[in-house]
Amino acid sequence: MNIDLSRRGFMKLAGAGVAATSLGAMGFGEAEAAEAAHVRAFKLASTTEVRNTCTYCSVACGILIYSKGDVAAGEKAEIVHIEGDADHPTNRGTLCPKGAALKDTVHAQTRLTEPRIRRPGADRFESISWDEALDKIARALKDDRDTNMILQNDAGVTVNRWTTTGFLAASATTNETAWLTYKTVRAMGIVGFDNQARV
Incomplete structure (x- = not known):
């Protein structure tokens, strides 16, 4: 079987393939549409949000710390997520690799918590x-x-x-x-x- 395909035809076919796979990757596929049809709870919906400052360099980026546990009721709060503060004028939600790993620093076994x-x-x-x-x-x-x-x-x-x-x-x-x-x-x-x- 011989396919007669010109250079222009090949470029059109390749462009259509790229467009189709891009749309699928951006969430316009059938599986993603079915997933979006039902509502699921946000991961951080039941957490307490606290604003703070990153502990690393002198840039002083803003961070949001999310914790679970009612401290007022005597429970120990557990930090479950840390992300950049999008409302902070210094970093506008972005964090460097050290700041992005703050949760690991908080939970590190070698972290000092007392003098x-x-x-x-x-x-x-x-x-x-x-x-x-x-x-x-x-x-x-x-x-x-x-x-x-x-x-x-x-x-x-x-x-x-x-x-x-x-x-x-x-x-x-x-x-x-x-x-x-x-x-x-x-x-x-x-x-x-x-x-x-x-x-």
Whole structure:
């Protein structure tokens, strides 16, 4: 059997084949039409949605966290889905690969959920309470500031500089939190102040 097909005829046939398979792939096939005929519940319909900021780099992308479980009733909330926030002006719903994998980070076995300390002479870290951790940090800051605060320079000018302690701020914060952090650090006299975004 001999098929007489011109170049123009071949191009028309190939174009029609591409169009037909494209329509099928976009959901215009018979199986997809039957699937769309019945309504099924949304996967996240019974979850609680919370807006937050991605914990990775300094871009501070907006994320939506979906959890199941009634915390008010004493149940533990389980995070079931994390996605980009389409209403956030920074990322408009998109996330990088690290941000897209946040759910795996949240459920990681190695994720720290409480403060830990390695005491002098110890070979391992031990867990401590948040109150104990904050008290230790406050005590160390107070002792260092009392010992090393420079009130005046050599010319007798008041400078109130504290140069032996530094502060590294988080970059994934709101403008209000960043402003408050800056004012607090500078009010204490700390000179060495930087941001995670530059590290």
